[in-house]
Amino acid sequence: MSAATRKEWKEAIIEYSKELKLPAIRKYLEEYVQEACQRDACYEEFLAQLLQKECDARREASRYNRIRLAQFTHKKYLEDLSIKDLPEDAQKKLKILKTLDFLREGRNVILAGSPGTGKTHVAIGLGIKACMEGYKVWFTTVPLLISRIKECRAEQTLRAFQNRFEKYDLVIADEMGYISFDKEGSELLFTHLSLRAGRKSTIITTNLSFERWGEIFQDPVMTAAMIDRLTHQSYIINMNGNSYRMKETKEWLQKQQLA
Structure with missing residues (x-):
């Protein structure tokens, strides 16, 4: 040729x-x-x-x-975690969560514990791993989720939002408990999280124990129903421990002093 x-x-x-x-x-x-x-x-x-x-x-x-x-606020990878610095319960259960079997089974993950212990890092890390393996993921904070639902209802686009919300393989709802809600917000959150219960996975991060969730929802009946829906056959990770974030900050400051 x-x-x-x-x-x-x-x-x-x-x-x-x-x-x-x-x-x-x-x-x-x-x-x-x-x-x-x-x-x-x-x-x-x-x-x-x-x-x-x-x-x-x-x-x-x-x-x-x-x-x-997925709209992650930060790119946080599981590989970047210092496993030995995570709370003991997270160290034990992270190996199971990394298989993403909870996604295939439609089970929730609740990361509950004191601030700075790695809850959001673990949640985003699992979310990015899910994206890499072909799952459709959405990340939001709980206050932003409630605001978005209210906006959609006001704009008469709530049904379209609900359809999208139901179809995500994984929704990560960060910062449950940092801000309390009014009755309307509590009801909307309960309704939308219930849409996914038993079918699709949701990861919740919270700084409050379940006994204190009444401070968020301000309705004992709704609080009990929410906890029951979210925790049924879920992985509940105790994230109480020393601040992972504070340790990283101290290490960073030490590096700056040596530079």
């Missing part, structure tokens, strides 16, 4: 890849052609490797999009 003919075929492949939206093939075509020629690879191997590159690129793009759409 002449050089001119080879060039024409490459140009045709580039055009076809644009029309079929195959950017990785367009990007790596020349590299893989040269490599195949050097190794005298068969046509099937060359094509399979090029298509594999396209598939890998698409998977990576899908992971990135799932993480972006």
Whole structure:
């Protein structure tokens, strides 16, 4: 085959890849052609490797999009956790949670304990891992969730929001207990979390023990019902312990002094 003919075929492949939206093939075509020629690879191997590159690129793009759409406030990975500094109960149960079996089983996770012990880090870390493995995740704080529900109701888009809310494989509701709610907010939160109960997983982080949840909801009956729904067959992690965040701050200050 002449050089001119080879060039024409490459140009045709580039055009076809644009029309079929195959950017990785367009990007790596020349590299893989040269490599195949050097190794005298068969046509099937060359094509399979090029298509594999396209598939890998698409998977990576899908992971990135799932993480972006999850709206995490920070990128916190499980690999960055200092396991030995987590509360004892978290150390024991993190290995189970990292399998993401709780997602496949539609079970909730409740991380309850004192501030700074790694609740949000663990929750986001599990969320990012879920995104990487193909699950659809949404992160929010509880106060923002209630505000969003109220806005949707005022704009008459509540049904559409509920449909999306139900379909997430995992919802992470951070900071339960930092702000108390009015009766309307409590009822809306209860209704929406109940939509997912027993079918889809929700991770709740809270600085209050269950005995103090009445301070948030200000309704004993609703409080009891909320706890019953959220804790049924759930993983409840005791996050009381020394401040993980304070330890990181002290280590950072020591590094600044040495710099």
